[in-house]
Amino acid sequence: MTSRPVVLILLGAPGSGKGTVAQHLKDKYNMCCVSAGDLLRDEIKKESSIGRDIKPILESGSLVGDDVVNELVEQHLKEIVAVGDGAVVLLDGFPRTVEQAIFLDKVSSKYKGETCVIALDVEDDEIVSRIAHRRICNQCGRVYGPRDGAADICICGGKLVRRKDDEESTVRHRLSAYREKTLPVQQHYAKRLIKICGNRSPEEVARLVEERLQDMGIKKRR
Numbered sequence: 001m002t003s004r005p006v007v008l009i010l011l012g013a014p015g016s017g018k019g020t021v022a023q024h025l026k027d028k029y030n031m032c033c034v035s036a037g038d039l040l041r042d043e044i045k046k047e048s049s050i051g052r053d054i055k056p057i058l059e060s061g062s063l064v065g066d067d068v069v070n071e072l073v074e075q076h077l078k079e080i081v082a083v084g085d086g087a088v089v090l091l092d093g094f095p096r097t098v099e100q101a102i103f104l105d106k107v108s109s110k111y112k113g114e115t116c117v118i119a120l121d122v123e124d125d126e127i128v129s130r131i132a133h134r135r136i137c138n139q140c141g142r143v144y145g146p147r148d149g150a151a152d153i154c155i156c157g158g159k160l161v162r163r164k165d166d167e168e169s170t171v172r173h174r175l176s177a178y179r180e181k182t183l184p185v186q187q188h189y190a191k192r193l194i195k196i197c198g199n200r201s202p203e204e205v206a207r208l209v210e211e212r213l214q215d216m217g218i219k220k221r222r
């Protein structure tokens with residue numbers, strides 16, 4: 001139905017299941033994923049002039065300026081939109097600030113695109129309990145949740161361990177920092193924000209997101 005490009009933004013706190021939902025959507029829809037973090041890391045790998053500028057910033061744990069991130073995201077959106085009809089782009093880690101959101105609005109209107117913003121709403125207690133059950137392979141980094149059973153060996157043979165920053169007080173601190181930082185972005189999109197309760201299984205949440213996409217005329221991959 002729609003042949004205009006659609007930019008899909010998924011907002012959700014760490015532990016909200018955003019990653020799983022994104023993976024599910026990528027598999028089922030003809031969706032390109034643009035990850036702001038990956039774009040930055042690619043520049044460093046390519047040793048481009050941007051890469052050389054941002055390497056020390058990323059290594060020190062600081063945030064790269066909006067100008068640089070905006071430019072990289074726009075460049076990639078342009079390439080994807082050029083490929084053809086009805087492109088759906090899933091943005092990961094962008095926009096993080098209101099300035100980035102305003103920039104995205106401008107780019108999107110240039111391509112006559114639609115922006116669909118979905119926020120996964122999960123209560124803090126639920127996230128804390130999910131993360132409390134999370135274990136990570138000390139060899140390959142694969143993440144295991146409560147639904148993966150009690151085994152303590154990874155499929156790669158590595159050992160599953162709990163991360164130190166997955167402790168409850170650290171998680172609660174991370175969540176409040178996340179909310180403080182992204183609340184203005186949510187407010188920017190208030191009029192078109194679709195809230196989905198994420199207190200369910202990732203499959204169920206993905207199905208709810210899918211229904212919304214179908215309502216918007218975004219078709220599944222055949």
Ligand SMILES: [Zn+2]
Nearest residue numbers: 137140154156
């Ligand atoms: Zn492993």
